Amino acid sequence: MSFEPKIVGFCCNWCSYRGADLAGTARMKCSPNVRIIRVMCSGRVEPTFILKAFELGADGVLVLGCHPGDCHYVEGNYKAARRMPLLKKMLAQMGIEEDRVRLDWVSASEGDRFVAIVDEMTEKVRALGPFKNNFKEAKYG
Amino acid sequence: MAKLKIALYWAASCGGCEIAQLQIGDKLLKLAEAADIVFWPVAIDVKYKDVEAMPDKSIDVCLFNGAIRNSEQEHMAKMLREKSKVMIAYGSCAYEGCIPGLANLFNRELIFERAYVETPSTDNKERVFPQTKFKVPEGELTIPEFYDTVKTLRQTVDVDYIVPGCPPEEKTTWLALEALITGKLPPKGTVISHSVKAVCDDCPRKKDVKKVKKFYRTFEIIPAPEVCLLEQGLLCAGVATRGGCGAPCPQANMPCTGCYGPVEGVIDQGAHFLSAVASVIDSNDPEEIQRIIDDIRDPVGTFYRYSLPDSLLRRARIR
Ligand code: SF4
Ligand code: SF4
Ligand code: FES
Numbered sequence: 321m322s323f324e325p326k327i328v329g330f331c332c333n334w335c336s337y338r339g340a341d342l343a344g345t346a347r348m349k350c351s352p353n354v355r356i357i358r359v360m361c362s363g364r365v366e367p368t369f370i371l372k373a374f375e376l377g378a379d380g381v382l383v384l385g386c387h388p389g390d391c392h393y394v395e396g397n398y399k400a401a402r403r404m405p406l407l408k409k410m411l412a413q414m415g416i417e418e419d420r421v422r423l424d425w426v427s428a429s430e431g432d433r434f435v436a437i438v439d440e441m442t443e444k445v446r447a448l449g450p451f452k453n454n455f456k457e458a459k460y461g
Numbered sequence: 462m463a464k465l466k467i468a469l470y471w472a473a474s475c476g477g478c479e480i481a482q483l484q485i486g487d488k489l490l491k492l493a494e495a496a497d498i499v500f501w502p503v504a505i506d507v508k509y510k511d512v513e514a515m516p517d518k519s520i521d522v523c524l525f526n527g528a529i530r531n532s533e534q535e536h537m538a539k540m541l542r543e544k545s546k547v548m549i550a551y552g553s554c555a556y557e558g559c560i561p562g563l564a565n566l567f568n569r570e571l572i573f574e575r576a577y578v579e580t581p582s583t584d585n586k587e588r589v590f591p592q593t594k595f596k597v598p599e600g601e602l603t604i605p606e607f608y609d610t611v612k613t614l615r616q617t618v619d620v621d622y623i624v625p626g627c628p629p630e631e632k633t634t635w636l637a638l639e640a641l642i643t644g645k646l647p648p649k650g651t652v653i654s655h656s657v658k659a660v661c662d663d664c665p666r667k668k669d670v671k672k673v674k675k676f677y678r679t680f681e682i683i684p685a686p687e688v689c690l691l692e693q694g695l696l697c698a699g700v701a702t703r704g705g706c707g708a709p710c711p712q713a714n715m716p717c718t719g720c721y722g723p724v725e726g727v728i729d730q731g732a733h734f735l736s737a738v739a740s741v742i743d744s745n746d747p748e749e750i751q752r753i754i755d756d757i758r759d760p761v762g763t764f765y766r767y768s769l770p771d772s773l774l775r776r777a778r779i780r
Contacts, residue, residue: 367732371773388745402750403739410735410760413566415778452778 325379325445329354329438330365334392335427336384342431350435351442354382361385362423363396367407370421375453380420380445384437387425397425419444420451465521465641468500468512469551470541472527472534473561473611478552479503481628482524485635495642496521512540520545522641524624528554528561528770529612533605542618547646549637553627553720555614556652557730558770560627565769565776566761568609611770623652627720627767630706654705657725660717661699664708666690672743676756679715690716691741696763701727701734718766729773731765738764 331337337358343350359365362385370381383404385397404423411421422441426434471479483489499520500507523545529535542548553559564572573590577583595602614620624637637653640646647653656662666689677694684690690697690711698719699711710717723730738757744750757763765772 367736368727368729368773371729371732375773398745399740401745401747402742403736405747405751406735406739406754406757406760407732409754409757410731410764413759413761413777414774415780416774453774 323446323450325353325442325450326377327354327380327382327438327441327445328373328378329356329382329384330359330362330369331356331426332362332364332385332392332396333358333360335386335390336362336425336434338428339384339426339430339434342428343434344431346431348431348435351439353442353445354438361391361393361396363391363393363399365400367403370407374416374420374451377451379448379451380422380441382437382441383421383423384426384434385423387427390425390427416451417448419448465496466499466519467496468520468523468541468545469498469503470500470523470525470527470537471502472525472538472555472614473530474527474552474554475560476503477628478526478554481552481626481631481634484631485638486631488635488638492638492642509537509540512544515544517543518546522547522549524549524551525614526552526555526628528558529608529614529617530561530564531605531607535612535617538614538617547621547641548614548618550614550620550623551634551637552629553625553722553767556623556625556771557722557768558611558613559720559767562611562613562768562770563762563766564611567777568779569607571779573607610776613771616770621649622647623650623722625652625654625703625721626706630709632707633705652703652722652725654703654721655707656704658704659700659724660702660704660706660708660711660721661689663704663706664689664699664711664717666711668692671741673741673753674743675753676738678758684714686714691738696738696757698734698764698766700737701730720767722768722771730768731761731772734764735760 331340340356362383365383373381385400388397391397400423408418408421424437500512523541529538550556554561577590578585593604593606624633626633633654667687668689671692673694675694676696684693684695695716697716699717702717702719703721703724706721727733742750742753
């Protein structure tokens with residue numbers, strides 16, 4: 321059976337979630353692999369949420385927010401943009417591939433962009449294979 | 462009142478916790494009045510088989526320091542748990558893995574390769590590695606099995622209390638011992654410390670808006686004496702670390718490295734610290750943000766210096 325990645329998608333309430341909604345109401349075709357969690361703002365997504373998703377078995381984590389300058393809370397997506405590269409650098413040391421985590425921007429009118437990002441991420445994570453928590457895999461003890 | 466029976470043990474640790482226990486100074490006499498030490502490898506000659514012969518729950522309290530990285534330590538943790546009414550994870554190694562826990566960035570194979578082959582002072586062309594069993598004319602020798610992953614005490618046995626610190630400050634140690642001697646024990650699972658808030662709360666440095674364009678390593682700058690170190694671009698973990706130590710490090714011009722573990726309610730100290738550091742970066746431009754982050758050479762070693770085995774990911778994936 322082919323591997324279907326499980327991806328957790330945090331979408332901000334004001335833009336990206338609406339973008340996802342638009343993709344749905346417009347009946348656009350989209351990979352079913354992203355499980356959306358609505359958050360008020362991409363700035364709400366603490367690094368802990370992302371690590372927790374991996375701990376609970378996600379193969380990838382997608383964070384979507386309003387375009388720079390458009391955040392409903394003015395600064396939230398800039399906060400996300402500062403955390404993500406630092407988190408990625410840390411995850412690289414932990415042996416987690418770069419393509420398993422992605423931060424991007426989707427506005428309320430960009431249903432097509434939402435679909436493109438989701439499809440692209442799904443294929444990248446599919447190519448990487450399942451995320452196996454190394455702790456449970458350790459050979460000795 | 463009958464005297465308390467206390468056992469002290471060390472697993473994967475540096476010996477600093479023993480020093481910290483002795484540092485309570487003249488309070489040792491008070492401890493000696495109230496308690497008998499029945500097992501303490503660093504100071505008294507009681508063998509493992511003597512502990513094995515003790516009835517279950519005959520020890521009142523075990524202060525266990527050190528992480529679990531081999532089969533001997535695991536065995537002793539389990540045995541001491543059986544024999545003790547109260548099990549205390551004493552110090553950061555037992556609590557969250559600490560410096561020995563950074564070995565979770567590697568596995569046994571990589572560690573052995575480094576230690577027994579690659580180190581510049583090693584000459585081992587035959588690639589001889591430690592074996593758990595070895596036959597000699599006199600019989601079979603055994604040594605403990607070295608594990609891939611360092612675990613905390615809580616990941617190994619049921620733990621009643623935690624005393625944080627690398628090593629715990631004298632006053633923190635005494636807070637725990639006093640509670641034991643007087644029988645006024647907090648609820649199970651309590652991290653025994655004078656504070657549940659962050660180190661920053663105890664730190665006298667002036668705090669203002671935190672906006673940082675460049676991060677420094679400690680040897681690169683001499684920080685101004687009265688201003689928050691994080692504001693000066695030093696990676697101070699005070700924001701993400703439980704207080705109670707009294708903030709000695711920032712008061713000595715050194716950033717807090719996080720040894721008291723996460724503040725109450727936080728499950729992953731490193732992620733919390735990382736988030737705090739990212740939020741002080743003073744830029745909205747992706748390229749500039751990346752440049753500023755490039756100064757942080759070793760994120761795991763910085764953010765998870767004491768807590769990698771206790772973190773959500775626990776260890777690195779080795780491919
Ligand atoms: S970040 Fe460090 S220097 Fe700044 S207030 Fe907190 S403990 Fe003190
Ligand atoms: S200031 Fe930080 S590193 Fe220093 S003793 Fe306190 S918790 Fe540990
Ligand atoms: S509300 Fe959309 S990113 Fe802040």
